[in-house]
Amino acid sequence: MRILVFSETPDRVEGALKAALPKDADLEILPLRGLKRTVQKPLNADLVYLDIADIGEAGLGRYASALASAEKLPWGVLDTAGELTDPARAFFRGARDYLGPGALRAGITPARLSEIRAFAGLECPNPAAPEPAKRFPGWDRLPEGSEIDVRFCYVSVGDPEGLRERIGEKRLRKLREDFAGFMASWAAECGGIAWMRDPEGTLLLFPERDEGTSPVLAAFRLILDRALVGYEVFRLEVPLTFRFSFHAGRTVWRRPGSTGTIVSGDVNFIFHLGGKYCSDGRITLSAETEASIPAPIRDLFVPAGDFEGRRILASRKFRD
Amino acid sequence: MKVRNNLAQITKKSLCEAINLDMMSRLARDVFSEYDLHERTGFPSTVPITSQLAAHHIVNDAIAENRFLHLAERLILLDREGYMGRRYPVPGLAEIVKQIRVEGYVWDEEAELFMEDPRVRRTPNWGRLLDDDEFRFALLRLDVANNSKMVQTHGDSAMRGALEDLRQIVSRCVEFRAGRIWQWEGDGALAGFLFGSRVMSAVLAGMAVLHELFLYDRLHNRLGEPLRIRAAVHTGSFRYHSDPEMLVKQEIVQETEEIESRLTPVGSLVITPAVAPSLDRVILERFRPVQHFAESRLLAYEVRMEGT
Numbered sequence: 001m002r003i004l005v006f007s008e009t010p011d012r013v014e015g016a017l018k019a020a021l022p023k024d025a026d027l028e029i030l031p032l033r034g035l036k037r038t039v040q041k042p043l044n045a046d047l048v049y050l051d052i053a054d055i056g057e058a059g060l061g062r063y064a065s066a067l068a069s070a071e072k073l074p075w076g077v078l079d080t081a082g083e084l085t086d087p088a089r090a091f092f093r094g095a096r097d098y099l100g101p102g103a104l105r106a107g108i109t110p111a112r113l114s115e116i117r118a119f120a121g122l123e124c125p126n127p128a129a130p131e132p133a134k135r136f137p138g139w140d141r142l143p144e145g146s147e148i149d150v151r152f153c154y155v156s157v158g159d160p161e162g163l164r165e166r167i168g169e170k171r172l173r174k175l176r177e178d179f180a181g182f183m184a185s186w187a188a189e190c191g192g193i194a195w196m197r198d199p200e201g202t203l204l205l206f207p208e209r210d211e212g213t214s215p216v217l218a219a220f221r222l223i224l225d226r227a228l229v230g231y232e233v234f235r236l237e238v239p240l241t242f243r244f245s246f247h248a249g250r251t252v253w254r255r256p257g258s259t260g261t262i263v264s265g266d267v268n269f270i271f272h273l274g275g276k277y278c279s280d281g282r283i284t285l286s287a288e289t290e291a292s293i294p295a296p297i298r299d300l301f302v303p304a305g306d307f308e309g310r311r312i313l314a315s316r317k318f319r320d
Numbered sequence: 321m322k323v324r325n326n327l328a329q330i331t332k333k334s335l336c337e338a339i340n341l342d343m344m345s346r347l348a349r350d351v352f353s354e355y356d357l358h359e360r361t362g363f364p365s366t367v368p369i370t371s372q373l374a375a376h377h378i379v380n381d382a383i384a385e386n387r388f389l390h391l392a393e394r395l396i397l398l399d400r401e402g403y404m405g406r407r408y409p410v411p412g413l414a415e416i417v418k419q420i421r422v423e424g425y426v427w428d429e430e431a432e433l434f435m436e437d438p439r440v441r442r443t444p445n446w447g448r449l450l451d452d453d454e455f456r457f458a459l460l461r462l463d464v465a466n467n468s469k470m471v472q473t474h475g476d477s478a479m480r481g482a483l484e485d486l487r488q489i490v491s492r493c494v495e496f497r498a499g500r501i502w503q504w505e506g507d508g509a510l511a512g513f514l515f516g517s518r519v520m521s522a523v524l525a526g527m528a529v530l531h532e533l534f535l536y537d538r539l540h541n542r543l544g545e546p547l548r549i550r551a552a553v554h555t556g557s558f559r560y561h562s563d564p565e566m567l568v569k570q571e572i573v574q575e576t577e578e579i580e581s582r583l584t585p586v587g588s589l590v591i592t593p594a595v596a597p598s599l600d601r602v603i604l605e606r607f608r609p610v611q612h613f614a615e616s617r618l619l620a621y622e623v624r625m626e627g628t
Contacts, residue, residue: 010475028481031474034544041539217539224531224623227606228524237602296538300625319624320606 001025001113002044005078006035006063007051016080020104035063039070040295046113049078049099056083064093074120080104096120136207139193142253149208151248151289152266153192153215154274155183156201158241158281166238176200178234186222190215196259201243201274203267208248216292219244219283220300224318226281239320241281245274247310248288269308277307281318287311321447323383327419331388334395334412335375343408344371347398348378351390355381389425389434389448392416397432428515435498435515444500446514449560455514457558458522458595460499461576462490462529462551463508465586474543482547483507485536493528497521503564510568510576512560519598522553526589527606527621534623551589552580555598583613588620 003025007013010029017027028045030038032055039048048070050063060077067075076097077090084090087098097116099108142148157163157179164172180202184194187204191211196203206215222229223242230240249266269286278284285293285301287310293301304314335344341357348355358365360377382391396417399410417427424440425447427433436447449455464470464486471479487504494501494511499521503510513522529551537546554576561567568574575592584590588610596604596619607619 010477014477027477028542029475029477030542031478031544034474034542037544038542041542221531221535224534225528227603228528228531231520231600231603232524237600239602239605294539302627317626319626 001046001108001110003027003047003049003108004043004045005029005049005051006032006038007078008032008054009051012053013051013078013080016104017078017108020099020107022107022109025108032059032063036066039066039073043070043073045073047097047116048073048075049097050075050095051078051080052083053079053081057089060084060090060093064095068094072122074116074122076116136191136209136211139205144254146253147250148253149248149250151206151208151215151246151292152251152270153187153204153206153219154201154245154270154278155204155219156243156274158243158279159239160200163238163240167236175234175236182233186218187215189213190218193256195256198271198275203270203274210292214292214294216246216283216285216289217294217297219246220297220315223281223283223315226318243274243278243280244283245270245278245285246283246289246292247273247286248292269310273307273312277312279314283315285313287313321386321389321420321423321425323388323423324419327416327423328379328383330412330415330419331392331395332372332375332379334410334416335378336371337412338395338398338408338410341369341371341374343403344374344378346403347391347394348381350394351378351382351387352385386450389420392420393433396427430517431515433515438495438498442495442500444502445560445562446498446500449514451559451561451563451566453560454557455560456518456555457560457572458513458518458553458555459573459576460494460511460513460522460526460551460553461508461573461580462526462549463580465548465550467507470543470545473545478543482541482543485540486533486547486549489532489536490529493525493532496528497525499525502567510564510573517598519553519555519595520600520603522555523589523591523595523599523603526551526553527603530587530589530621530623546587548587550580550584550586552576552584552592553589553595554579554592555594579618583610583616583618585610585612585620585622588622590618590620593617 001022005013007029013029021027048067050067052060074096076099077095078099082101087100090098096119157175180197183202183204187194190206190213192204192206192215194202195205226241230236234240247266247270251264251267252262254260273284284304290313300316301313302316304312306312345357357369357374360381361369361373363369382388395410395413398408399413402408420434424437425434426437428435434448436443490509491501498515499511499513501509501511533547533549541547554572556572558570558572579590579592590610591607607621610616610618610620
């Protein structure tokens, strides 16, 4: 059991909760001031408590909406001194538990955790909720010729003209070969596959939803690490950067190497976006893939106009 | 390092076949300071010593004093470079290297030294340094900025978690580049680099830590404010000690700490003038002069985004 508590007075809370928690429970106490930012990130916890000592009911109102935004993570109120005159108000604001002095004496058991999760609708499936998305079956299991919904990613090395000038045509060709191999492994780590290539870049496919590592986050990391990757992976004595473009849409599935001619507006679009619109050191996305940007880096993407009738976003650029 | 009998015998044979007694004495003095064959063998200086006996003693002494790798390294260099313009091919050298590899050590071409195979184990002395061994090292020193204030603000529990995360990040970045963390005290770390392009490795490790922290602050940091560090890379000769207290007393380590704590802007990696000449231009160009201390000739790297 992993419990997260947001509190202004960590030492007092630690003392009060240690006695109430099972021995194997993992307790982490974080400052209240970071609450809003923290709950936006994926949290490895079973329950979150808001300590209302020092903030009272007014504080409850201030933080309730942020706590409610943490998906699939029930939250409750910790009220060690019994300050709340009307605990039901916490539930009106979305809380799923109230730990007053009485409950603390009884202790927080795994059974209570189950009850809280059931109350939050997390352990009993809600019939009104939409069916969960089907898990991606894997590239090997896709029937040849079937229509699939995927995310496309076109990636190429940046500043090809500058590179040609500095390292020559032959080495640039070799670099692109090596880069394509590198990107194929990179895509596989994010559940993707290298699908086809053109002279400049590689078209990768990813399942509609993240299967493990987010490809947009991984692309962002690669751009951040461009100096290290250029030097340590590709042994280049000149600067290297990348261009990433993402778009989501439909295509006919054919295995890499035997794609032949694919007729798909979305495939055409991603080649155009990657080849004509994306610039060095940026990730460019169509509005269809906006949801693929992980929330913690969402503010690093800005509107980048329209392209072929679609709204485009682009990552801000790292300065060299 | 454990030296099996077979490896010892091959080395003795190679020594005898490759060089004469006089060269053996020279070689031994490279491995042990003030090595005297007569004193070691117990023969008076008037009594001649056979090559076989000399080789037997040198190899056995190297094993007993944990200097066998040093001896093997000298043999490799003798085979490659000769001595005073004369070539000394060492028969059986390939077999010696092969057997050392079996024991979990690999030859590092840049440093021209054996180091432990990182796939087998990772120890602070790379499985081979002895106290007082003097080499040119590159040092990476880093420290959390405003740590005391952050502990006051966020409490012990939250800061402990954040520092453990930082420790893991630093270990990954340093050990990936064959460096070793020698000291982790409170909120600061000292890492040493000896193998490969040691200066480049230290600088790249420092840059990688800053990159990882940029993402950590957004993805995993629960403090509500960025975990910011100061980092510095310096290079020079000093004596290795397994005791971190002895290590940090040495002048070059103190200089590195001083630069990190007094002259490094928060959120930056600073390199000293001794480091810059060893960097490839493509990496050096990422660094800019430290503006507040222009006369120090320090250069700094930081992660910067447009619009910030």
